[in-house]
Amino acid sequence: MFDFTDPVLLARAQFAFTMAFHIVFPAFSIGLASYLAVLEGLWLATKREVYLDLFKYWLKIFAVAFAMGVVSGVTMSYQFGTNWSVFSDKAGPIVGPLMAYEVLSAFFLEAGFLGVMLFGMRKVGPALHYLATLLVALGTLFSAFWILSVNSWMQTPAGFAVNAAGQFVPTDWWAIVFSPSFPYRLVHMVLAAYLTTALVVGGVAAWHLLRARRDTLGFGMEGARVMFSMAMGMVLVTAPLQIAAGDMHGLNTLEHQPAKVMAMEGHFQSHPDGAPLLLFGLPDQEAATVRYKLEIPKLSSLILKHDLNAPLAGLDTIRRQDWPSVPIVFWSFRIMVGLGFLMLGLGAVSLVARLKRRLYEWRPLHLYALVMGPAGFIAVLAGWVTTEVGRQPFTVYGQLRTVESVSPLAAPAVGSSLAAFAVIYLLVFAAGAFYILRLMSEPPKHGESGPAADEPTRTAGIAPGPAQSPLTLTAGE
Secondary structure (H helix, E strand, O other), rough: OOOOOHHHHHHHHHHHHHHHHHHHHHHHHHHHHHHHHHHHHHHHHHOOHHHHHHHHHHHHHHHHHHHHHHHHHHHHHHHHHOOOOOHHHHHHHHHHHHHHHHHHHHHHHHHHHHHHHHHHHHHHOOHHHHHHHHHHHHHHHHHHHHHHHHHHHHHHOOOOOEEEOOEEOOOOOOHHOOOOOOOHHHHHHHHHHHHHHHHHHHHHHHHHHHHHOOOOOOOOHHHHHHHHHHHHHHHHHHHHHHHHHHHHHHHHHHHHHHHHHHHHHHHOEEOOOOOOOEEEEEEEOOOEEEEEEEEEHHHHHHHHHHHOOOOOHHHOOHHHHHHHHHHHHHHHHHHHHHHHHHHHHHHHHHHHHHHHOOOOHHHHHHHHHHHHOOHHHHHHHHHHHHHHHHHHOOOOOOOOOHHOOOOOOOOOHHHHHHHHHHHHHHHHHHHHHHHHHHHOOOOOOOOOOOOOOOOOOOOOOOOOOOOOOOOOOOOOO
């Protein structure tokens, strides 16, 4: 039961609420920035106008998603000073510089070249504009690098000492930045961003292919077909890589955060001669058991130790006060893994359709892709819940407990700000999501309007006419 009188629980709920809204936008914008760079590069290399029109089609969507990501990220940072001031004081000497590096190297890069990317193709020329697009894409990856470095240090802290005031102070910045879990988590998150974007692009393309008549041969359908082909190719390549990266990340987590893996697997008891893989069940944390479980004997030992008979420790080897919330971690992990295998299946089905030359005509595949359109966002949220709830009851794993990190605030103060965040976020982000869906509902067209009144040239040296766009800005605005 949710205790509305517990300020610690309310502070956690507020951060979780704002973070859940925020994380979907970086996950989308990281992949979409790279996709835009690929589209513009293909246009420059081939001069096929379909790539330029797709670039401008997705550029409008990227601009809105990027802005919403920035806005939601700013409000999150204030909570470190309001709800988590003790954590900020104790971990600030390490977390503060890392977040500053993200602003200096990533946000400045993105902000500095975003305007050129959105409005400058005709002003700076195709080559320099492409450089700006590449730098924005690189900036999104830098941002992921530093944010994941911060979070990975909190998951697997290294390279620090504790001073007389109880603060974590750096002793080895290389060990801090490249903490034991960081490489695995960075690869896992970037692949998740690319998969999320590929599924959205594939879902949008599938929507337009399903709406089109079979005899439609217009440019709009050419754009939808190009999008669908590229998206399905990306899913085909990225989904198995993500599953492999997830497996390596799981092995790393078993080494450094065993309680999290025990909760993911539902292992309340130790298994000295091979642990089963629990497919489904209802974890009962109070009774320390999983009820109504469906399991495959010894498979968990095979996956985690590559040996059917390898012993695996359970939560019975860990103090109960150090257990995470097993039901939440258990089910969020299964949602993430289940969606991962559905993505793998989508890639495999698209490969069969491509080999049979029915990629653009096979309606069941298009329905499959359409349904899977939001799956990347759900998987990212499920993975984030698994990671963060599995770290509990610590903010800095094994070093600083969550109850020791919160600001000395009364429950009404935290609850009122949580209610305000909920109302504002639901209104603002519902409007933003509605606008993005409206942009997606229209197919890419020949002569697609860009986000600026100064339309980019369609081919080198040829200036087009004026454009109309919902994101048009005039001089002086």
